Amino acid sequence: MDAHRLTMSEAISLIRDGVLTPTRYVESLLDRIDELEPVVEAWVTVDREKVLDAAEVASREAAEGVFRSPLHGVPVGVKDIYYTEGMLTTMGSPLFQGFVPSHDADVVKSLKRAGAIVLGKTETTEFALHDPAPTRNPWNTGHTPGGSSSGSAAAVSCGMTPLAIGSQTGGSIVRPASYCGVVGFKGTYDLLSRGGVYPLSWSLDHVGFMTRTIEDAVLTLKTLRPDLSDGPQTEKPPRLGLLSGYFKENASGEVWQGFESAVGKLWGEGAETVDVRLPEVFSLAPSVHRVIMSVETAAVHEDEFRERADEYRDYLKGFISSGLLVPATSYLRAQRIRGLIIQDVVRLLKGYDALICPSTVDTAPEGLNWTGSPAFNTPWSLTGLPSVTVPSGLSGGGMPMGLQLVGRPYGDMELLRAAAWCEEALEFPRGPKDPYTP
Amino acid sequence: MSGDGEKKYIRMVAETARAMWGDEAVEKFMSHIEATAKAVYQVGSYPLDASTEPVTKLRPEAE
Numbered sequence: 001m002d003a004h005r006l007t008m009s010e011a012i013s014l015i016r017d018g019v020l021t022p023t024r025y026v027e028s029l030l031d032r033i034d035e036l037e038p039v040v041e042a043w044v045t046v047d048r049e050k051v052l053d054a055a056e057v058a059s060r061e062a063a064e065g066v067f068r069s070p071l072h073g074v075p076v077g078v079k080d081i082y083y084t085e086g087m088l089t090t091m092g093s094p095l096f097q098g099f100v101p102s103h104d105a106d107v108v109k110s111l112k113r114a115g116a117i118v119l120g121k122t123e124t125t126e127f128a129l130h131d132p133a134p135t136r137n138p139w140n141t142g143h144t145p146g147g148s149s150s151g152s153a154a155a156v157s158c159g160m161t162p163l164a165i166g167s168q169t170g171g172s173i174v175r176p177a178s179y180c181g182v183v184g185f186k187g188t189y190d191l192l193s194r195g196g197v198y199p200l201s202w203s204l205d206h207v208g209f210m211t212r213t214i215e216d217a218v219l220t221l222k223t224l225r226p227d228l229s230d231g232p233q234t235e236k237p238p239r240l241g242l243l244s245g246y247f248k249e250n251a252s253g254e255v256w257q258g259f260e261s262a263v264g265k266l267w268g269e270g271a272e273t274v275d276v277r278l279p280e281v282f283s284l285a286p287s288v289h290r291v292i293m294s295v296e297t298a299a300v301h302e303d304e305f306r307e308r309a310d311e312y313r314d315y316l317k318g319f320i321s322s323g324l325l326v327p328a329t330s331y332l333r334a335q336r337i338r339g340l341i342i343q344d345v346v347r348l349l350k351g352y353d354a355l356i357c358p359s360t361v362d363t364a365p366e367g368l369n370w371t372g373s374p375a376f377n378t379p380w381s382l383t384g385l386p387s388v389t390v391p392s393g394l395s396g397g398g399m400p401m402g403l404q405l406v407g408r409p410y411g412d413m414e415l416l417r418a419a420a421w422c423e424e425a426l427e428f429p430r431g432p433k434d435p436y437t438p
Numbered sequence: 439m440s441g442d443g444e445k446k447y448i449r450m451v452a453e454t455a456r457a458m459w460g461d462e463a464v465e466k467f468m469s470h471i472e473a474t475a476k477a478v479y480q481v482g483s484y485p486l487d488a489s490t491e492p493v494t495k496l497r498p499e500a501e
Contacts, residue, residue, distance in 0.1 A: 281484075284481065284484055287476070287477035287478075288477075288481055290473065290477035291474070291477050291478055291481050294474045314466070315470075317467065318466070318467035318469070318471075319470055319474075321459065321463070321467050321470060321471065322467065322470040322471045322473070322474035322475070325451055325454060325471065325475070326474060326478055327478070330478045330481055333481050333482060333484075333486065334481045336486055336491055339491055339492045340491055342492070343492045
């Protein structure tokens, strides 16, 4: 059995039925990693011995009928800015070369407690900002997978793992997930603990993950937050607010066409789609985001930067330098305007199951020197609203495009329900992508 | 918002950066300095009314 081809939910079902053991599952994924890693470069660390030991424990428990959670025996990739006990954690920076934390990040702890198996650490851009990781996009290895959760998106896309943890401050989950043709979810700000995650910008950092299906994302969220209610169950097609304005103005022609075609499909399947007008203050979102993030990033790194500036790569160095020049009153003014944007967008969400727009400005750019524009994701990191990307189609060049859904604060489960409906209507293939090199 | 005002502000920030870090560093990071200074100027030009603005929060208001 090619277990790497299974979605997480399919694998879970086979593990429950005793047809697949966690050990066999992990071995299959390790084989997949061995085969593809030289091309995709998604991993910083894979500790085979530790992984197989953990899988053995999960297999023994499963054989005895002990299942710690729905995720029992499920392998997971963890972005390399999350602390992992006894496992190298580099933050994508030479400053942390050889750093091995003595404890797990809260999310990692929860996943381990749930019986999930940490397969290894996935590549990140430097400190989750911009300077790229070596990872390649499985859909075309000459293109970026996006960032900063580059390794997580690429690894899920090509079937090295069914689940990978990422983080988003600007567009670091939704963008790479969309570029790599997988599902990427970031919860409402603070829904999932940031404890043990190296900060980039405290008030903008979000925890989230990538999977190949929305069903797998729901299972993951329920495991991490078992207290979340499913909300009222309904088969009714969702009512969707279509965002244009800023998004139409900034999208490439092909992405906007793809978005319109996806909306047509959703409408054809019975979704109610209504054009909504963005509030005037929304146009300030990119500037407000930039001011807040540059200051907070500068504050995170201020001490280290004073002593070791030469060990930072160029983009981060420039970004920190610019943040150090922002007056305190400007930072606070940006936070006050942020409040207005949140208020107006939350009002806009009333009456809709989700707002929708393209997940990215363009498809994954060619080359590995930059990770693409986060312009369609930063507004949702700024407002803290939950967002998710569902693969929606392919460009003429064969690169994936995504539909981004945005929900109301703490309406994460309702958002995923609307996303599941869209996923079914859009019918994007769910199998792993075998890397393509032209 | 005046385009001249924005340019003047960016120039002023660049001069401050030059005084702090020297010409070479400022040339290297000019695109960052400009982009952030531009964002600061835009944020600074947006009128705010402290008596009506909300605090930053995510929970929907009770109605």
